[in-house]
Amino acid sequence: MAVFASTPxxxxxxxxxxxxxxxxxxxxxxxxxxxxxxxxxxNHLDDPEDAGLERGVSYVDLRPDRVAMQxxxxxxxxxxxxxxxxxxxxxxxxxxxxHLILARDDAKRDLLAAVEDNTEVYDFLESVCARYGAGFWxxxxxxxxxxxxxxxxxxxxxxxxxxxHTPNAGGLGMVAVGVGGADAVDVMTGFAWNDxxxxxxxxxxxxxxxxxxxxxxxxxxxxxxxxxxxGTGAIVEYFGPxxxxxxxxxxxxxxxMGAEIGATTSLFAYDDAIARYLKATGREAIADAADxxxxxxxxxxxxxxxxxxxxxxGIQSDLSTLSPHINGPHTPDxxxxxxDLGAEAVANGWPLKVSAGxxxxxxxxxxxxxxxxASIARDAVAKGLSAxxxxxxxxxxxxxxxxxxxxxxxxxxxxxxxxxxxNACGPxxxxxxxxxxxDGVPNSIVTSYNRNFPRRNDGYATxxxxxTSPETVIALTLAGRLDFDPATDTLVNDAxxxxxxxxxxxxxxxxxxxDPGVDTFVAxxxxxSGIEVAVSPSSDRLQVLTPFPAWDGEDITDMxxxxxxxxxxTTDHISMAGPWLRYRGHLENISGNLYMGAxxxxxxxxxxxxxxTDGDTRPYPEIARRYHDAGIxxxxxxxxxxxxxxxxxxxxxxxRFRGARAVIARSxxxxxxxxxxxxxxxxxxxxxxxxxxxxxxRDLVSVVGLxxxxxxxxxxxxxxxxxxxxxSIRTDHTMSESQIGWFRxxxxxxxxxxxxxxxx
Ligand code: MIC
Ligand code: SF4
Numbered sequence: 001m002a003v004f005a006s007t008p009x010x011x012x013x014x015x016x017x018x019x020x021x022x023x024x025x026x027x028x029x030x031x032x033x034x035x036x037x038x039x040x041x042x043n044h045l046d047d048p049e050d051a052g053l054e055r056g057v058s059y060v061d062l063r064p065d066r067v068a069m070q071x072x073x074x075x076x077x078x079x080x081x082x083x084x085x086x087x088x089x090x091x092x093x094x095x096x097x098x099h100l101i102l103a104r105d106d107a108k109r110d111l112l113a114a115v116e117d118n119t120e121v122y123d124f125l126e127s128v129c130a131r132y133g134a135g136f137w138x139x140x141x142x143x144x145x146x147x148x149x150x151x152x153x154x155x156x157x158x159x160x161x162x163x164x165h166t167p168n169a170g171g172l173g174m175v176a177v178g179v180g181g182a183d184a185v186d187v188m189t190g191f192a193w194n195d196x197x198x199x200x201x202x203x204x205x206x207x208x209x210x211x212x213x214x215x216x217x218x219x220x221x222x223x224x225x226x227x228x229x230x231g232t233g234a235i236v237e238y239f240g241p242x243x244x245x246x247x248x249x250x251x252x253x254x255x256x257m258g259a260e261i262g263a264t265t266s267l268f269a270y271d272d273a274i275a276r277y278l279k280a281t282g283r284e285a286i287a288d289a290a291d292x293x294x295x296x297x298x299x300x301x302x303x304x305x306x307x308x309x310x311x312x313x314g315i316q317s318d319l320s321t322l323s324p325h326i327n328g329p330h331t332p333d334x335x336x337x338x339x340d341l342g343a344e345a346v347a348n349g350w351p352l353k354v355s356a357g358x359x360x361x362x363x364x365x366x367x368x369x370x371x372x373x374a375s376i377a378r379d380a381v382a383k384g385l386s387a388x389x390x391x392x393x394x395x396x397x398x399x400x401x402x403x404x405x406x407x408x409x410x411x412x413x414x415x416x417x418x419x420x421x422x423n424a425c426g427p428x429x430x431x432x433x434x435x436x437x438x439d440g441v442p443n444s445i446v447t448s449y450n451r452n453f454p455r456r457n458d459g460y461a462t463x464x465x466x467x468t469s470p471e472t473v474i475a476l477t478l479a480g481r482l483d484f485d486p487a488t489d490t491l492v493n494d495a496x497x498x499x500x501x502x503x504x505x506x507x508x509x510x511x512x513x514x515d516p517g518v519d520t521f522v523a524x525x526x527x528x529s530g531i532e533v534a535v536s537p538s539s540d541r542l543q544v545l546t547p548f549p550a551w552d553g554e555d556i557t558d559m560x561x562x563x564x565x566x567x568x569x570t571t572d573h574i575s576m577a578g579p580w581l582r583y584r585g586h587l588e589n590i591s592g593n594l595y596m597g598a599x600x601x602x603x604x605x606x607x608x609x610x611x612x613t614d615g616d617t618r619p620y621p622e623i624a625r626r627y628h629d630a631g632i633x634x635x636x637x638x639x640x641x642x643x644x645x646x647x648x649x650x651x652x653x654x655x656r657f658r659g660a661r662a663v664i665a666r667s668x669x670x671x672x673x674x675x676x677x678x679x680x681x682x683x684x685x686x687x688x689x690x691x692x693x694x695x696x697x698r699d700l701v702s703v704v705g706l707x708x709x710x711x712x713x714x715x716x717x718x719x720x721x722x723x724x725x726x727x728s729i730r731t732d733h734t735m736s737e738s739q740i741g742w743f744r745x746x747x748x749x750x751x752x753x754x755x756x757x758x759x760x
Contacts, residue, residue, distance in 0.1 A: 001088050001089055001090070001091075001092060001093075001133035001134075001524070002133075002523075002524075002526075003092050003093065003094060003133065003134055003135035003523060003524055004135070004523060005135070005151060005521040005523070006151045006152065006282070006283065007065075007066070007092075007151065007152045007153075007154055007157075007283075007286070009285040009286060009289060011065060011092070012154050012157070012285075012286050012289050012290075013289055015043065015044075015065060015154075015156060015157055016156065016289055016290075016292075016293045016296075018043055019039070019043055019156070019293055019296040020296075022039075022042050022043040022045075022048055023039050023042065023043065023296055025042060025048045025049060026038055026039065026042035026048070027300075029048075029049075029053060030053060032302075032309075032310075033299075033300030033301070033302040033303060033310075034299065034300050034303075035200055035202070035237055035299045035300075035303050035310050035311070036173070036237055036239075036267060036269050036297070036298055036299045036303075037175060037198070037200060037235040037237050037267055038200075039156075039296055039297075039299075040156055040157075040158060040174075040175045040267075041060075041062065041158070041175060041197075041198075043156070043158075044062045044063050044064065044065075044158040044175075045060060045061070045062060045063075046060075046061035046062065046063055046192045047061065051197075052197065053197055054197060055197055055198065055199045055200070055312065056196065056197070056198070056199045056233050056234075056312075057196070057197070058196070058197040059194055059195065059196055059197070059736040059738075059739075060194070060195065060196075060197050061192030061193070061194055062158060062192060062193045062194075062195060063158070063192060063193070064091065064158045064159050064160045064187050064193055065091070065092070065157045065158055065159055066091065066092050066093070066094075066152055066157070066159040066160075067089070067091055067092070067093040067094075067159065067160055067161065067162075067184050067187050067188055068093070068094050068095075068096065068144055068148050068152065068159065068160075068161040068162075068163075068166065069093070069094070069095050069096070069144075069161065069162040069163075069181070069184060070095075070096050070097075070098055070099050070144040070161075070162065070163050071095065071096065071097045071098065071099050071100050071118075071121065071122075071125060071139075071584075072099035072100065072429075072577075072581050072584045072648070073162035073163060073180075073181055073584070073647060073648055073649070074095045074096075074125060074162060074181070075121060075124070075125065075542065075584050075585030076181045076584060076585065076587070076649060076650065076653065077162055077181030077182075077184045077185055077188075077649075078095075078124075078125070078128045078132075079535075079542070079543075079544065079545050079585060080181060080182060080185045080545060080749050081128075081132065081185050081188055081189065082128070082533065082544075083545060083547070083749065083753055084185065084189045084749075084752055084753055084756045084757070085753070085756050085757040086132070086189055086190075086756055087132070087529060088132055088133040088528075089132050089133050089134050089188040089189075090187075090188060090189060090190035091187050091188060091190070092134075092135075093129075093132075093133075093134040093135070093184075093188055094129075094134060094135040094136070094137060094152070095125050095128075095129050095134060095135070095136050095137065096137040096141065096142075096143075096144035096147055096148075097122060097125065097136075097137060097138055097139040097140075097141065098139070098141070098142065098143045098144055098423075098424045098425050099424070099425045099429055099431070099577075099581060100114060100117075100118045100121065100122075100139070100431070100581055100582070101114040101139060101422045101424035101425070101426060101431060102114060102117070102426075102431045102432075102433055103392070103394075103421045103422070103424075103426035103427050103431055103432045103433065104433040105419075106419055106420060106421065107401075107420050107421055107422040107423070110421065110422045110426075111139060111140050111422045111424075114139055114422070114424075115139055118139070118582075120536075120539060120541055120542065121541055121542065121582075121585060122138075122139060123534075124533065124534070124535065124542055124585065126138075126522060127531055127532070127533050127534070128533045129522070129524055130522070130524050130525055130528045130531050131528045131529075131531040131532075131533050132188075132524075132528060133524045133528055134524055135521060135522070135523060135524065136521070136522040136524075137520055137521055137522075138520040138521075138522065139422075139424070139520075140398060140422060140423055140424075140518070140520055141397065141398050141423065141520035141521070142395070142396055142397025142398050142399070142400070142401075142423040142424070142520075143361070143362040143365065143396050143397065143423070143424060143425055144161065144163055144362065145161075145163070145165050145166065145168035145169070145252075145256060145362035145396075146168075146362055146365055146366070146396030146397040146400065147397050148161070148166075148168065148169050148176075149168060149169055149171060149172060149248075149249070149252050149366075150281050150397060150399055150514075151281070152169075153168075153169035153171075153172040153174045153176065154172060154173075154174060154278075154283075154286050154290070155172055155173030155174065155270035155274060155286075155290045155297045156173060156174070156270070156290070156293070156296065156297045157169075157174040157175070157176075158174070158175045158176075158177075159174060159175075159176045159177075160176075160177050160178075160179045160183060160184060160187060160193055161176065161177075161178055161179070161184075162178070162179060162180065162181050162183075162184050162647055162649075163178055163646075163647050164178035164259040164645065164646050164647040164671060165178065165256050165257075165259050165362050165363070165450065166178040166179075166265070166647075167255045167256060167258050167259060167263070167265040167266050167267075168252045168253075168255055168256040168362055168363075169252070169255070170251070170252070170255030170258070170265055170266045170267040170268060171248050171249060171250070171251035171252025171253070171254070171255050171256075171268060171274075172248055172251075172252070172268075172270075172274050172277065172278070173267065173268055173269060173270040173274055173290075173297055174267075175235070175265055175267060176255075176265055177195070177264055177265045178259060178265075178647045178671055179193070179647060179671060179674070180647055180648075180649035180652070180671055180674060180675035180678060181649045182649060182675065182678035182679065182747070182748050182749060183674065183678065185749065185752065186748070186752065189752055189756060191752065194736075194738065194739075195264070195674075196233060196264075196734075198233060198234055198235045198264045199233050199234040199235075199312045199313075200234060200235055200237060200310065200311045200312055201226070201231060201234045201235070201236045201237070201263070201311060201312065201313045201314070201315065202236075202237050202239065202303075202307045202310065202311035202313070202314045202315070203222060203236060203237070203238045203239070203314075203315045203316075203317060204239060204240040204242075204304075204307055204314065204315070204316050204317070205218070205238055205239070205240045205241070205242025205243045205246075205317055205318075205319055206240055206241055206242045206316075206317070206318050206319065206320075207241075207242050207318040207319040207320030207321065207322075208242065208245045208319050208320055209245070209246070209319045209320075209322065210320065211324075211487060211503070212324045212338075212469075212471055212472065212475070212486055212487050212503055213319070213322050213323065213324050213469075214250070214253075214324070214369075214372065214469035214470070214471050214472075215246055215247075215250030215251070215253045215254050215469075216253050216254075216257070216325075216363070216364060216448065216468065216469035216470075217322050217323070217324055217325045217469060218246075218254050218317060218319070218322065219253065219254045219256075219257040219258065219260075220257075220325035220326070220327050220335050220467070220468070220469075221317060221322060221325055221335060222236070222254075222258075222261065222315060222317070223257065223260050223261050223327060223332055223333040223335060224325070224327070224333060224334075224335030224336075225315055226261045226315075226333075227261065227333045228260060228261060228262060228331060228332065228333045228641060228644055229261075229262050229640065229641040229644070229667065229669070230261050230262065231258060231261035231262045231263030231264075232262040232263070232641075232667075232669065232670055233262075233264065233670060234263055234264060234312065234313070235263065235264050235265050235266065235267060236258050236261075236263045236265075236266040236267070237266075237267050237299070237311070238251070238254065238266065238267065238268050239268075239269060239298075239299060239303065239304055239307070240304060242317070242318070242319040243268055243269070243271075244271050244272075244273070245319070246268075246273065247273050247277070247366075247368050247508040247509075248273050248274045248276070248277035248278075249277065249366030249367070249368050249369070249508075250366075250368065251268040251273070251274075252366065253363055253364055253366075253369075254266065254268075255267065255268065256362055256363045256450060257332070257363055257450040259450065260332040260333065260450055260451065261333070262641065262644065262669055262670060264670060269297060269298035269299060270290050270294055270297035270298060271298075273508070274287075274290075275287045275290065275291065276508070276509060277509065278290070280509040280510070280513065280514060281399075281514060282514075323337040323338070323339065324337065324338045324468070324469065324471070324472050324486075324487070325337055325338065325468065326338050326341050326446070326466050326467070326468040326472060326476075327452070327466065327467050327468070328452040328464065328465055328466040328467055329350060329444070329452055329464035329465055329466060330452060330453060330454050330464070330465075330568075331452065331453070331568065332450060332451060332452055332467055338468070338472055338476075338485055338486075338487075339485040339487070339488070341466070341482050341483065342481075342482055342483020342484070342485075343483070345444070345482045345483065346483070350444055350464050350482070351442050351443050351444045351464065351482075352444070352481050352482050352483055353389075353443070353444065353480060353481060353482075354388070354389045354444055354445065354446055354476050354477055354479070354480050354481060354482060355389055355390075355436065355437050355443040355444060355445055355463075356389050356390045356391075356392065356434075356436070356437075356445045356446075356477075357387070357389055357390070357391045357392070357445070357446050357447070357473045357474065357476060357477025358391075358392045358393075358394070358427055358428075358445065358446070358447040358448065358449065358457075358473065359373055359391070359392070359393045359394065359413075359447075359448045359470045359473050359474070360392070360393060360394025360395065360396065360421070360426065360428070360448065360449075361394065361396075361425065361428040361447070361448060361449040361450065362396065362425070362428075362450075363448060363449060363450045364448035364449075364469065364470045365394060365395055365396025365397075365400060365448075366396060366400065367400055367403060367404065367507065367508075367509060367510055367514075368506050368507060368508050368509075369448070369469075369470045369506075370393075370395070370400065370404050370409050370470070371404075371407075371409060371504070371506040371507040372470065372471050372503060372504065372505075372506035373393075373413075373470040373471060373473070373474045374404070374409040374412040374413060375412075375503060375504030375506065376471060376474045376475060376478075376501055376502070376503050376504075377412045377413050377415065377416050377418075377474055378412045378415075379501065379502050379503075379504070380416065380474075380478050380501060381412070381415045381416060383493055383499040383501075384493035384494045384495050384497070384499070385478055385491055385493050385494070385499065385501075386416065386417065386478075386494065387416045387417055387418070387477050387478055387480075388477070388478065388479065388480025388481075389477050389480050390417075390419070390436060391413065391416055391417065391418040391419070391474075391477050392418065392419050392420075392421055392426075392427065393410070393413045393418050393419070393420050393421065394420075394421045394422070394423070394424065394425075394426050394427075394428075395410075395420070395423045396423065397423055398423050398516075398517040398518055398520055399514050399515070399516050399517055400423070400514075401423050401517060402514075402515040402516065402517030402518070403510050403514050403515045403517075405515075406512070406515050407510060407512070416478075427447075427449075427457045427458065428447070428449045428450075428451070428456075428457070429456075429577050429578070429581070430455070430456060430457060430458070430459055430576075430577045430578025430579075430581075431578065431581070432457055432458045432459075434458040434459075434460075437458070437460070437463070439459070439460045439462065440460070440462055441460075441462055442462045442464070443460075443462065443463055443464065444463075444464040444465075444466065444482055445457065445458075445463055445464070445465050445466070446465075446466045446467075446468060446472070446473045446476045446477065446482075447465060447466070447467055447468075447473060448467070448468065448469060448470040448473050449465075449467055450467060451467070451572075451645065452465035452466065452467050453568070453570050453572045453573075453645065454597070455572070455576065455578070455597065456572060456577075459578045459579070461606075466482070471486075471503050472486070475501055478491060478501065479491055486500075486501045486503070539586070540583070540586060540589055541582060541583060541585055541586050541589075542585040542586055543585065543586040543587055543588055543589070545587065547746065547747065547749070547750050547753070548656055548657075548679065548680050548746040548747045548750070549746050550744065550745050550746040550750065551680070551706075551743060551744045551745075551746065553707065554706075555702060555703060555704045555705065555706050555707075556633055556661045556662070556702065556703045556706070557700075557702040557703075557704070558700040558701075558702055558720065559632075559633050559634045559635045559661060559662075559700060559701045559702065559703075560612040560627070560632065560634050560635075560700060560701075561634070561635055561636070561637055561695060561696075561697065561699060561701060562595075562609060562620065562623055562624060562627065562634040562635070562636055562660070563595050563598055563600070563609060563620060563636040563637065564600070564601040564602060564636075564637040564695055564697070565595075565598045565599060565600075565601060565636070565637065565638045565639060565642070566599045566600070566601035566604070566639060567599055567639055568599075568639075568641075568644065569598050569599075569638050569639060569642050569643070569644075570597075570643070570644045570645040570646075571643055571644070571645040571646040571647075571648050571651040571672060572597060572645055572646065573595070573596075573597035573598045573599075574594070574595055574597070574598065574643065574651040574654075574655075575590065575593055575594065575648055575650040575651045575654055576593045576596050576597055577646075577648075580592075580593045584648075584650065587650075587653055587654070587657050588657070590650055590654060591621060591624065591625070591654040591657055591658055592621050593621060593654075594620055594621045594624050594654045594655065594658060595607065595609075595620035595621070595624075595636070596619070596620065596621060598620065601637075601639075602696075602697040603617075607619055607620055608620065609623055609697075610623075610697050610698065611623045611626060612632075612698070613626055613627075613630060613632075624654075624655075624658035624659070625658065627658065627659050628657070628658045628659050631659075632659060633659050633660075633661045634658075634659055634660055634661070635660065635661065635662045635663065635664060635701045635703075636655060636660055636663045636664075637663075637664050637665065637692065637695050638663060638664070638665030638666070638668075639665065639666050639692065640665075640666045640667050641667055641668070641669050642663065642665035642666075642667065642668050642669065642672065643668055643669045643671070643672020643673065643675075643676075644669040644672070645669070646671075647671045647675075649675040649678070649679065651672060651675065652672065652675035652676045652678070652679045652681060653675075653679050655676075655681060656676075656679040656680060656681050656747075660681055661681065661682060661703065662681065662682040662683075662684055662701075662703050662717075663676055663681060663682070663683050663684070664684045664685070664686065664695075664701075664717065664731060665683070665684075665685055665686070666685065666686055666689045666692055667685055668683055668685065673734065677735060677739050677742055677743070677748070678742060678747060678748040678749075679747050679748075680742060680743050680745070680746045680747040680748075680750075682703060682715070682733065682743060683733065683734075684703070684715055684717065684731035684732065684733050685731060685732045685733070686729065686731055686732075687714060687729070687730040687731055687732050688729070688730070691729045694719055694727060694729060695719055696719075696721055696722075698721070698722045699719050699720060699721050699722070700719075700720045701717060701718070701719055701720075702717065702718040702720070703715060703716075703717055704716045704717070704718055709733075709735070709740050709743070710737075710740070711735065711736050711737055711740070713733075714730045714731065714732055715730070715731045715732070715733060716728055716729075716730060716731075717729050717730075717731050
């Protein structure tokens with residue numbers, strides 16, 4: 001398949017060609033005008049006339065226009081794809097190298113070190129892309145979502161990506177959804193992508209941002225309102241006059257961090273700002289094509305006039321009065337205005353001193369972000385101020401890096417002593433060889449990232465990470481303290497004078513146009529069939545996958561409880577990133593991190609549990625390995641929003657590999673729940689959430705009546721205590737008929753393989 005460095009206009013035209021007919025079908029079937037999300041989805045339905053369209057209930061088959069994968073998740077996705085026996089991907093696919101670059105010294109040295117350290121993985125990814133007709137973005141090209149925004153996203157399109165922040169492309173009006181690798185493999189192999197017809201949350205924006213407030217504050221506030229699970233199963237659609245005042249990259253920031261509220265995706269309508277961005281990034285033809293169908297690339301008029309008739313839930317935000325926010329620590333929905341942080345930090349004993357400021361990540365690394373932050377840095381230097389904590393800047397892409405270097409903006413940061421890191425995820429995903437602070441020392445950092453789970457950035461549980469806008473990051477780094485409000489407080493400069501910081505308006509787009517920088521894209525050859533994709537059997541980073549066994553038709557009885565997690569159990573708790581990223585292509589080795597960060601509900605300890613085979617306490621990964629070796633099937637138990645966070649399917653594949661047959665929780669995060677289903681693990685929720693408390697450390701759990709498993713059916717779970725007393729509880733599941741088929745087959749991939757290779 002021909003895959004280019006940018007979305008070809010022909011692909012866009014094909015999508016637009018069906019809009020008239022499909023939106024009519026949507027209006028007729030729903031009997032009312034449509035929101036934007038509905039238009040885009042209806043236009044990508046496999047079967048628009050007959051697909052069920054009940055919000056939050058129906059599962060539908062969709063046909064995405066593109067697939068994008070980043071290196072840390074792509075390895076497992078490609079390893080799965082390779083077993084499908086196809087010669088080529090069936091949908092334009094790209095792989096982006098961004099997660100595996102360790103931040104240690106500076107951009108140049110870190111990139112060289114990463115290329116050396118990850119040669120085997122990069123070679124694998126480059127050759128697998130060439131072999132199967134996908135595009136490959138080399139290390140140094142930038143963070144997947146920024147590259148997608150610059151090159152591939154287009155208004156009205158539908159894409160999936162193996163990363164939870166794929167919704168970034170919603171800033172250009174694309175429905176872009178984060179998924180696990182197995183979902184991506186469905187699409188790459190030519191099958192439809194099956195997902196729930198979403199609920200809709202409408203966010204009506206009025207007014208205009210001013211002063212220190214930034215697009216990031218919109219989503220920091222929305223996260224406060226909706227919390228980390230409030231968006232689950234929903235698409236968040238932003239509209240109103242305030243939405244039209246935001247730049248395309250500002251919209252991208254808001255959509256990006258919608259992942260933190262669990263939303264399926266977030267979306268803005270096509271407008272002048274998006275057109276300007278498309279043109280500035282060399283896509284005039286797409287802007288022209290979008291102009292011609294602009295009425296299809298926004299909600300029907302009735303939606304803005306009476307949103308209550310269209311959305312399941314509504315939020316109203318006046319940008320003119322929105323104050324700068326800062327969220328954290330430890331969870332992205334713990335929000336307050338910047339002005340209130342100091343008092344809260346004192347009350348909670350969070351260190352007031354800022355130990356580092358970090359600007360970048362896929363959330364906030366656009367040209368506009370950098371110009372605003374650089375304007376503060378420039379002004380501070382002119383006023384005789386210096387940074388009171390180390391400052392790190394990560395450009396989002398090679399194009400942004402080359403442009404900000406040319407425009408003197410990197411120099412503004414460097415004048416403050418900032419370290420410019422490689423165009424990559426870096427400290428946002430724990431790829432930070434932090435030297436200035438040791439593990440165990442309580443400290444606070446401020447970042448323009450989106451996540452702040454414990455250990456996320458530097459691997460230290462004692463680091464308190466606060467997420468905020470790049471503007472506020474610079475201000476607090478200059479102040480060196482959390483209890484500083486740049487809008488009202490002053491700082492003392494090197495000459496002992498009191499000065500006030502000021503923030504410039506920033507430049508939405510570079511006046512001189514973007515400088516593309518170094519070309520980092522590798523297109524696949526016309527015929528890749530002769531290319532060998534090598535996976536060495538002795539590799540400790542890549543491992544060929546062995547299919548999971550099919551269900552034997554019996555109930556699964558007397559399973560020990562390997563983990564009962566207390567409180568937050570994110571994918572970072574289940575399968576930690578940072579140093580473990582190196583094993584993302586090796587299922588057995590990465591299983592060495594299983595549940596390492598989870599809090600044991602019985603003991604309050606992190607990462608250790610009770611081993612039924614001998615009654616000892618051991619690290620979870622070790623218990624899991626021992627159960628695996630002994631052929632013992634087991635269950636894990638979770639609290640609310642189990643698997644919040646990342647799209648990494650390792651959080652589902654590792655338990656499956658080690659013998660988990662069911663995960664029973666109070667509720668699940670969307671991607672994690674799907675990942676469990678895909679890998680043949682039953683995700684069950686307590687019909688009565690209080691039943692979570694019934695499960696004891698030494699109990700055995702049976703999942704019974706599986707022969708009658710059907711959509712909407714309850715599943716009986718029998719808990720047997722050590723004295724032999726049995727209690728039966730009811731659990732729910734959200735599996736459709738075809739998803740139950742994944743469980744029966746052992747995994748969704750087993751079914752695909754059957755169809756593509758004829759194997760049984
Ligand atoms: C993240 O931000 O947590 C990641 C790292 O980008 C993940 C993907 C991964 O774990 O590889 C995500 O958001 O999906
Ligand atoms: Fe990378 Fe961080 Fe964005 Fe995830 S959130 S894609 S780790 S920059």
